[in-house]
Amino acid sequence: MTQITPSAPPLASARLTTALVLAMLLASLGTSIANIALPVLGTAFAAPFSAVQRVVVAYLAGLTVAAVYAGRLGDRFGLRPMLATGLLLFAAASLLCSLASQLSLLVLARLLQGIGAAFMMTLSMALMRQTSTAGRLGRSMGLMGSVSALGTALGPALGGLLLPLTGWRGLFWMPLPLAIVALLLLVALPDQPPAGRSASPRLRQVLNRVMFNTLAVNLLVAAVMMTTLVVGPFYLSQGLRLADGQAGIVMAAGPLIGMCCGVPAGRLVDRFGHRYTQRLGLTLMACGTLLLAFTGAAGGVAGYLLAIMILTPGYQLCQVANNSAVLAEVPDNQRGTVSGLLNLSRNLGLIAGASLPGALFAWATGSAVLATAGAEPVVVGMRLTFLTVGVMLTLTLLSTLRKAAGRQTIQK
Structure with a gap:
């Protein structure tokens, strides 16, 4: 398998890191940049919302379905060539x-774009692991998280900027030059002597109880974060009576x-280990969701932002800790497959x-019809929703603490 090792020349390492960052950025950008263009696409193609919504769903479907397969191909034929x-x-x-x-052609092209993005997300993370030393793995995973x-945050803003200037087509050709730059950076890297290849492992050889539990936590924390993006707009606009522009800024x-917490979270993982940081992340997420549940309309925007300021760093801690824990001890011929499983669990959590x-x-x-719901029902709905996910996070935290206590008892 062609690879760049941690001992590679600094220029080659910098080129590879830049290519991996660009690949992750573009794949994440694709998940959100088209959303703002849906009304324009409906007009352009004289199609109902349910039809143009497939432009978004097709990308997410390709990204989710191809994640594990992309990782297995990377293990079989090399991470760099497959990226x-x-x-x-x-x-x-x-x-x-x-x-x-x-x-229909746009939807098909978006499906292909999502499949390409699955290779980019999965293999860039696996390659980042491959080039990271043991003491900096958390920071590397934190960088990819940031x-x-x-990319996800930039999508709507960049799409809104390009739409009046280039039309909807500009949203799709804009990533093309950056993808070509990343591709050229990969091709320009010096070749390394190929390592001995082994057959790509079967999934049952990769999955074990510990990994399954980690993937389940990964799925749960991604689902919680997506819940804030789904419920938040209704709470801000209808529960707190904010204008659309104000709600967008708060969201x-x-x-x-x-974006700001990824690398600091990685440093904490490198310093204190993945078990401690995962438990800290789950604690913060549970506190944040329960605060959202009990703040209600009385807390206003300040209460909502306080909860998000607790919840989001917790998510990054969990994500970086999980990725680092799973990829830390994985054999070379399984890194792509495991990275694909991590991305699959995250995408399923988002769905x-x-x-x-x-x-x-x-x-x-x-x-x-949620758009016609009054302020009080929306607050009640938000309270029940986040109380439910808060309890789920609390139970998950208690389960990890119980397992940690069991390990300590066995060691004694």
Whole structure:
């Protein structure tokens, strides 16, 4: 397998890091940049909202379904070559998106773009692990977490800026030059002597009880964060009566805090270990969600932001700790597969967070149409939703503490 080791020349390491950061940034950007263009796409193609929504869903479907397969191909044929393949597919699909003459063609191109993004997300994380020394693994995972949060946060703002200047097509050709730059950086890296390859492992050889538990926690914390993005806008606009612009500014706080917390979270993982930081992250997330549940309308914007300021760093701590713990001791021929499983659990968590708690919130408001729900039902719905996820996080935390106590008893 072609690889750049931690002892590679500084220039080669810097080029590889830049390529990996660009790949993660573009893949994350693709998840959110098209959302703002849905009304324009509906007009352009004379299609209903349910039809143009497939432009977003197709990308997420490709990103989720291809994650593990991308990792297994990376283990089989080399992480760098497969990452380059993903970048090439992403670039070609971006061009096809910008040239689409029919909505069905745009949806198909977005599906291909999502598959390319799955290679980029999965293999950039695996390669970052491969090039990191043991004492800096947390910081490396934290950097990728910060870049992922930056891409997700930047998508709506960048899309809103480009839409009046370039039309909807500009949102899809804009990533093309950056994907080409990342691809050229990978190709320009010096070749390394290929290491001995072994067959890509079967999933049952990779999955064990510890990894399964970590993936389950990964899924849960991603679902909780998506819940804030689904329920938050209704609470701010209808519960607190904020204007759309004001609600948007408040909603941007979470991704911005996440962007700033990734690397510090990684430093804590490197210093104190993944078990301690995971438990700290779960504690912060449980406190943040319970604060959202009990603050209600009385807390106002300040109460909401305080909860987000507690919740978001907790999410980054959990994510970085989980990624570091799972990838730390993985054999070379399993890093791509394990990275794919991590991304799969995260994506499934995002999907679950957008559906299950959202359904609970809608039921608790007692309104068939959320847009017409009053302030009090929305606050009640928010309280029940975050109380539920807060209890789930608390139970997960107690479970990890019980397992830690069991390990200490066995050691004694």
